[in-house]
Amino acid sequence: MTTPVLPPPLRPGDRIAILSPSWAAPAHFPAIHEQALERLRSEFGLEPVEFPTTRRDSSPAERAADVNAAFADPSIKAIMSTIGGDDQITVLKHLDADIIRTNPKRFLAYSDNTNLLNYLWYQGIAGVYGGSTQVHLGPVPDAAHLESLRVALFGGDVRLTPPARTRDFGIRWDDPRALTDAAPDLPAEPWTWSGPPRSVTGPTWGGCLEIVEWTLAVDRWMRPVEDYAGAILLLEPHEELPTPAQNYRLLRNLGERGLLGVASALLWGRPPVSDHEHPATEQQASQLRSEHRDSVLRAISEYNPELVVALDVDFGHTSPQLLLPYGGNVTIDRESQTITAHFG
Numbered sequence: 001m002t003t004p005v006l007p008p009p010l011r012p013g014d015r016i017a018i019l020s021p022s023w024a025a026p027a028h029f030p031a032i033h034e035q036a037l038e039r040l041r042s043e044f045g046l047e048p049v050e051f052p053t054t055r056r057d058s059s060p061a062e063r064a065a066d067v068n069a070a071f072a073d074p075s076i077k078a079i080m081s082t083i084g085g086d087d088q089i090t091v092l093k094h095l096d097a098d099i100i101r102t103n104p105k106r107f108l109a110y111s112d113n114t115n116l117l118n119y120l121w122y123q124g125i126a127g128v129y130g131g132s133t134q135v136h137l138g139p140v141p142d143a144a145h146l147e148s149l150r151v152a153l154f155g156g157d158v159r160l161t162p163p164a165r166t167r168d169f170g171i172r173w174d175d176p177r178a179l180t181d182a183a184p185d186l187p188a189e190p191w192t193w194s195g196p197p198r199s200v201t202g203p204t205w206g207g208c209l210e211i212v213e214w215t216l217a218v219d220r221w222m223r224p225v226e227d228y229a230g231a232i233l234l235l236e237p238h239e240e241l242p243t244p245a246q247n248y249r250l251l252r253n254l255g256e257r258g259l260l261g262v263a264s265a266l267l268w269g270r271p272p273v274s275d276h277e278h279p280a281t282e283q284q285a286s287q288l289r290s291e292h293r294d295s296v297l298r299a300i301s302e303y304n305p306e307l308v309v310a311l312d313v314d315f316g317h318t319s320p321q322l323l324l325p326y327g328g329n330v331t332i333d334r335e336s337q338t339i340t341a342h343f344g
Contacts, residue, residue, distance in 0.1 A: 003203050003327075004121050005124060005125065007105050010046065010106070012046070013045060014077040014078070015046070015077060017049050017076045017079040018049065020056075020081070020082045021116055022088045022112040023086070023112075024053060024058065025173075031138075032173050035179055036133035039137045044150065044153060051069060054066070060094060063091050067079075071105060079106070079107045080108045080109065081132065081133075083111075083135060084112035091116070092115060100120070100123055101123050108130065108131030108323070110132065111132075111239075112211060114208045114211035114212060117129065120327070121326065122221040122223065125327070126325060127325075128152045128328075128343075129207060129234055129316070130149070130315055138173075139173075139179070144161065148321070148323045148341075152325075155343050155344050159339065159340045159341075160313065160322050160338075160339040162314070165185040166188035166318060168273060168317075170183040172276065183319070189312060191337070192312055193334060194308075194309040195265075195307050196308065198308060199332070199336075200333075202329060202330070205234070205326070206234040208237075209250050210238050210242070231264065232332060233254075233265070233267065234269075234315065234326065235251070235254075235269065237317070239275065241274075244288075244291045247292060248298060251296065251299035255299060255302060260300065265307060265309065265310075267313045268296050268309065268313065269317065269318060270289070270314050273288040273292075330342065
């Protein structure tokens with residue numbers, strides 16, 4: 001298969017671009033944004049660099065101009081998105097592929113940024129699935145996220161550890177407590193494993209399942225199915241609480257496209273099952289996630305029952321959030337039930 005290359009890791013003191021290629025959350029919640037920038041300086045020794053649209057609601061062309069400029073700037077060593085959104089697919093047509101291919105850099109993001117991560121994958125550049133200044137660094141961060149983010153930025157291998165607790169949403173950003181208090185959480189079910197007892201190492205592809213479907217619909221930055229042979233799929237539901245039936249149908253579409261059949265493994269993200277308007281008890285959350293697992297395993301049984309599968313892995317729309325290479329290599333060992341991310 002085509003194997004994208006992960007750009008070099010950072011070093012303390014490097015400059016990292018902080019962009020808003022989707023929604024400019026810092027324009028609306030600046031205190032959270034400022035605290036995130038300070039953590040990048042104090043926790044990681046990096047110098048965050050903002051661009052014109054980082055704190056401004058802007059057109060797709062304006063946001064793309066900042067992405068192009070960040071890649072073109074030789075002093076910028078990596079790029080991190082502030083948050084996702086819902087329209088980044090309209091940004092892609094304004095990107096300069098020559099600039100980006102000539103100046104590859106680590107791009108850290110998730111959710112709607114699946115659009116840009118897939119675009120980079122298409123250009124032969126691997127990225128990092130995870131990282132968000134507004135969601136995971138501005139509010140009180142999880143220690144597991146900080147450890148994972150450090151390896152994603154500075155390189156190395158990290159074995160993912162299942163957390164004891166999880167939460168679907170934090171404290172509202174207009175509440176001053178979001179800057180100082182940890183959000184309530186619930187016990188986390190252990191990861192669920194399926195498939196043959198073998199170890200698989202391979203490059204990853206996928207992202208937020210809804211955005212993956214958009215990518216397939218546009219079909220502008222997709223390679224032939226055989227180019228994804230052997231890939232480890234990273235797939236996870238978004239925070240708007242899709243039902244198990246909806247996720248099954250999206251997975252079925254991937255199966256009909258042939259992508260499930262050529263993959264070597266699947267990492268399924270722990271699905272959000274509650275939000276501020278629809279909080280769930282521990283029992284309700286556990287039951288809903290069980291139904292999601294059943295829907296995923298149904299699709300896998302129909303399209304690739306020999307797939308190595310780990311369910312409810314804590315990446316994407318999760319807290320804590322563990323970061324994974326996007327296009328880089330991951331090792332999944334079904335027998336030892338371990339997942340190792342290789343960040344170079």
